Amino acid sequence: MSSRNDDEMMSSDYKLVQKLPYDLTRPVAEMAAFFDILPHSDGAALLTVAADADSCVAVWQAADGTRTVSRPFTVLQDVRGEWVRCTKLAVLDVLARVSGREAALPWGILTGVRPGKLAHKLLDGGLNGAALPQYLQRHYLLPAKQAQLLTEICLLQRRLLPAAEKQFGIYIGIPFCPTRCSYCSFPSGIVPREEELQQKFLNFIEQDILAVVQLISMYKLNATAVYIGGGTPTSLSETAFARLIGLAARHLLLPGVREFTVEAGRPDCFSVEKLKVMEAYGVNRISVNPQTLHDKTLQAIGRSHTVRDFYQAYELVRHSSIKTVNTDLIIGLPGETAADVRASLDGIRALAPDNLTVHTLTLKKSAPLFGAQLSSLTAEEAEALVAYGGETAAAMGMLPYYLYRQHYMLGNLANIGYAASGSASLYNIQMMEERHTVLGIGPASATKVPQADGHHLKKLNMPKDIGTYTGNLPQLAHKRSLLFADEEE
Structure with a gap:
């Protein structure tokens, strides 16, 4: 893993390589956008997202060949939504390591129009309403206030x-x-x-x-x-x-x-x-x-x-x-x-x-x-x-x-x-x-x-x-x- 955690390693664009069971080009791009970098077929840097046993990892290879590897993120269930979640976390992790800064995430890794759909899905799956805010914080990086707000809204809607x-x-x-x-x-x-x-x-x-x-x-x-x-x-x-x-x-x-x-x-x-x-x-x-x-x-x-x-x-x-x-x-x-x-x-x-x-x-x-x-x-x-x-x-x-x-x-x-x-x-x-x-x-x-x-x-x-x-x-x-x-x- 590289020890050069500064913006000098960052490029304004990247070429994406995926070794995943699903095409996750868009979720990767959404996370990279928090660091102001864009996908490009001729990108100077190479961003690889791959499955590693039951986990997802991301690797950033800078133009000078220096490689930075994310932590592995365990895929809890072999479905597309779970691969999306782990891929987003891996990309955020590797880009934070490369840039030396954390992305500002007002809604965590939730970038869709309807974040409530995820909360309802988790509740439908048996997650207790009292446990939902912490779950959203841990698995989706929602700030505590947003996690609590989303939970309160969904519970009210269900009533x-x-x-x-x-x-x-x-x-x-x-x-x-x-x-x-x-x-x-x-x-x-x-x-x-x-x-x-x-x-x-x-x-x-x-x-x-x-x-x-x-x-x-x-x-x-x-x-x-x-x-x-x-x-x-x-x-x-x-x-x-x-x-x-x-x-x-x-x-x-x-x-x-x-x-x-x-x-x-x-x-x-x-x-x-x-x-x-x-x-x-x-x-x-x-x-x-x-x-x-x-x-x-x-x-x-x-x-x-x-x-x-x-x-x-x-x-x-x-x-x-x-x-x-x-x-x-x-x-x-x-x-x-x-x-x-x-x-x-x-x-x-x-x-x-x-x-x-x-x-x-x-x-x-x-x-x-x-x-x-x-x-x-x-x-x-x-x-x-x-x-x-x-x-x-x-x-x-x-x-x-x-x-x-x-x-x-x-x-x-x-x-x-x-x-x-x-x-x-x-x-x-x-x-x-x-x-x-x-x-x-x-x-x-x-x-x-x-x-x-x-x-x-x-x-x-x-x-x-x-x-x-x-x-x-x-x-x-x-x-x-x-x-x-x-x-x-």
């Missing part, structure tokens, strides 16, 4: 929505917004002004809804939640919006449905008339999302409303019959300081919504500002603000109930949803943890059907492009129905 209950959620995607936010990567377009175009689009949504009604009847599915999102559904005209809510209510509000949610996140397309429609058709959850309580930021990100508009929309909902109100904030928006974010969180606390979701800025490749150095926050400041968001939620009597992560996320942190007692969104749990069936309607929606083993899915993503969706709807609906073909009636 709110047991996997054994064959309940499912319905999602209707409306891919329109009044304007495009500069940080946004959702597959949304500017809503067409012509009423005729909106109504033509809803003709296809109606066809899609009726196809889903047939599926529900055929397989005797038990609907729990209906969620209309996007995009911004309220960007439709008054007439088109009323038609949309009416279609959903008439066809999908089955006897078992406990929540009917509408994403009304943009105050610039909110109105008293649309609120009355939602009340009339039984909507009982609504999101009104400022993202920030600073007008300068709203202008910078391309929103065509003010903070005052948000307050007015929020008050309208609070005085309506709609019981549960959610608000979202984003940490890391362009130009915002830590003090700005704290002020927004304090402002939301004064309003006392039922739900609060604290997002960390994520710029995907489809976002207009992808690649730009926008946030003035350091990773450490962002982490402290996520913690402050948790403190703010706790002060309002809320508990964290769902969590997900994204690539290109500031500080490699997480988005966390908090809810007051009795107000957690069942749909959010269904969608994020993928332990219950979700039926997707509309462009960019996803239908997910968990399999009997509890850990695999059958899935169909509707096309993001509206023309592709509308031009192929009968075929797409048929493909969706095939996901249920081997389900018991």
Whole structure:
């Protein structure tokens, strides 16, 4: 083993050699990225990951031929997930030895979008909830706080929505917004002004809804939640919006449905008339999302409303019959300081919504500002603000109930949803943890059907492009129905 533990041995790229039962190119790359090195077919250094009896080891060979070997990591079970775990640990170990520094791992070796899926899998396998935090720390390098948070969320989810209950959620995607936010990567377009175009689009949504009604009847599915999102559904005209809510209510509000949610996140397309429609058709959850309580930021990100508009929309909902109100904030928006974010969180606390979701800025490749150095926050400041968001939620009597992560996320942190007692969104749990069936309607929606083993899915993503969706709807609906073909009636 080499004794030269300094950055001089590191290369900006490496060539990967695998001697493993599975192709683990991506997990290796994810760990190497923590040390700012990338895979390359002509890399100056050689990184070998190999099986050694019942263990996994990694070897780094520098350009000068110097070799550094990781500790062996025992594979507890001969399955892909366990090889992924041990490979990640071996790569981290060898690169730490070579560089002389430890990687910053806010979520340990968990790099996926849904860390809760692992926690649920471990609990399903018989691991005691009290032992889960320590297990996650030891085997996945999660910091103690994150391990405890993930455990608490998963245990709460299992009480709110047991996997054994064959309940499912319905999602209707409306891919329109009044304007495009500069940080946004959702597959949304500017809503067409012509009423005729909106109504033509809803003709296809109606066809899609009726196809889903047939599926529900055929397989005797038990609907729990209906969620209309996007995009911004309220960007439709008054007439088109009323038609949309009416279609959903008439066809999908089955006897078992406990929540009917509408994403009304943009105050610039909110109105008293649309609120009355939602009340009339039984909507009982609504999101009104400022993202920030600073007008300068709203202008910078391309929103065509003010903070005052948000307050007015929020008050309208609070005085309506709609019981549960959610608000979202984003940490890391362009130009915002830590003090700005704290002020927004304090402002939301004064309003006392039922739900609060604290997002960390994520710029995907489809976002207009992808690649730009926008946030003035350091990773450490962002982490402290996520913690402050948790403190703010706790002060309002809320508990964290769902969590997900994204690539290109500031500080490699997480988005966390908090809810007051009795107000957690069942749909959010269904969608994020993928332990219950979700039926997707509309462009960019996803239908997910968990399999009997509890850990695999059958899935169909509707096309993001509206023309592709509308031009192929009968075929797409048929493909969706095939996901249920081997389900018991």
